Amino acid sequence: MSFSGNVKTELLEIIPPAKHCRIAELAALFSCLGTVEEVTGRGKKGRFYAVRLAPENPELLKKVFTLISNTTIIKERFLLNSEQFTAAADISDADDPWGQFLGMIKAVNEDGTVRSPEEGVSRILLKRDCCRRAYLRGMFLAAGSMSDPSREYHLEFVCAHEGVADQIRSVLGEEGFGARIVPRKKHFVVYLKDSTEIVDFLGLTGAHSALLQMENSRILKEIANTVNRQVNCETSNLMKTVRASERQIEDIEYIETHGGLGQLPDGLRRMAEARLEHRDSALGELGTFLEPPVGKSGVNHRLRRISEIADRLRLREQDPAET
Numbered sequence: 412m413s414f415s416g417n418v419k420t421e422l423l424e425i426i427p428p429a430k431h432c433r434i435a436e437l438a439a440l441f442s443c444l445g446t447v448e449e450v451t452g453r454g455k456k457g458r459f460y461a462v463r464l465a466p467e468n469p470e471l472l473k474k475v476f477t478l479i480s481n482t483t484i485i486k487e488r489f490l491l492n493s494e495q496f497t498a499a500a501d502i503s504d505a506d507d508p509w510g511q512f513l514g515m516i517k518a519v520n521e522d523g524t525v526r527s528p529e530e531g532v533s534r535i536l537l538k539r540d541c542c543r544r545a546y547l548r549g550m551f552l553a554a555g556s557m558s559d560p561s562r563e564y565h566l567e568f569v570c571a572h573e574g575v576a577d578q579i580r581s582v583l584g585e586e587g588f589g590a591r592i593v594p595r596k597k598h599f600v601v602y603l604k605d606s607t608e609i610v611d612f613l614g615l616t617g618a619h620s621a622l623l624q625m626e627n628s629r630i631l632k633e634i635a636n637t638v639n640r641q642v643n644c645e646t647s648n649l650m651k652t653v654r655a656s657e658r659q660i661e662d663i664e665y666i667e668t669h670g671g672l673g674q675l676p677d678g679l680r681r682m683a684e685a686r687l688e689h690r691d692s693a694l695g696e697l698g699t700f701l702e703p704p705v706g707k708s709g710v711n712h713r714l715r716r717i718s719e720i721a722d723r724l725r726l727r728e729q730d731p732a733e734t
Contacts, residue, residue: 502523
């Protein structure tokens with residue numbers, strides 16, 4: 412199973428203890444997975460509606476019915492192989508359980524009109540912090556997904572309506588997340604890419620096992636990145652040392668073939684001979700081969716003077732008139 416699937420499996424097991432949180436999560440799930448359509452011509456007084464639920468998998472339908480049975484008097488049996496569910500609701504009958512359900516999740520307005528899918532969930536249901544978290548859990552179960560954190564950090568909600576995407580971003584913002592929206596074909600995608608925010612989201616919605624798994628992945632990636640940076644830094648320093656040594660040897664050999672090292676002052680001559688003998692040594696180590704030993708800055712100073720002498724010899728060769 413994918414990491415995103417593991418997160419959803421964990422969230423499917425969570426049933427909020429508070430009724431208002433169960434309602435908020437149900438409203439979120441229903442706004443993405445359910446439809447309500449007014450039915451006319453039944454020959455009865457009242458307003459009748461067809462309630463349909465068509466989740467992407469049976470486990471999600473089971474979660475919806477578990478929330479419903481823990482919140483209402485509805486005790487419909489869940490069929491393992493069911494892909495959708497349909498019920499009739501009469502909101503004019505105070506004893507009709509599905510009519511009560513529609514009123515509970517605010518799917519039907521007070522005037523009997525069906526709430527537009529573009530509107531998302533009624534904000535009346537999202538006043539409490541705990542209800543907003545339940546809403547986000549329901550929205551992730553219905554429309555969310557996550558990338559494997561070992562590859563990249565990306566959490567998203569794919570919404571059919573811009574209004575729903577705006578609401579998700581707004582609720583995330585109220586919880587301290589900096590979500591963004593981008594259009595993708597005919598959908599609107601709300602996404603988070605910051606690893607810390609994604610970890611916080613997992614904790615907020617109750618996916619604690621997935622949170623620990625992601626934290627472990629983050630630690631391993633940080634260790635690998637630190638090791639790579641150190642290796643790259645050491646490799647870069649080594650290459651600089653090698654290139655500097657090659658230039659120094661080139662200068663010394665040029666002097667040696669254009670008058671010999673004997674033309675150098677005694678301290679520079681001994682420095683040049685030490686460099687030719689220890690071609691791969693760093694400056695600090697190179698100074699220890701002299702008698703008396705010379706520090707790194709002293710070695711650097713002498714090699715720079717040797718380079719200047721080599722440059723003067725090259726210039727004189729190019730223009731003998733130069734003195």
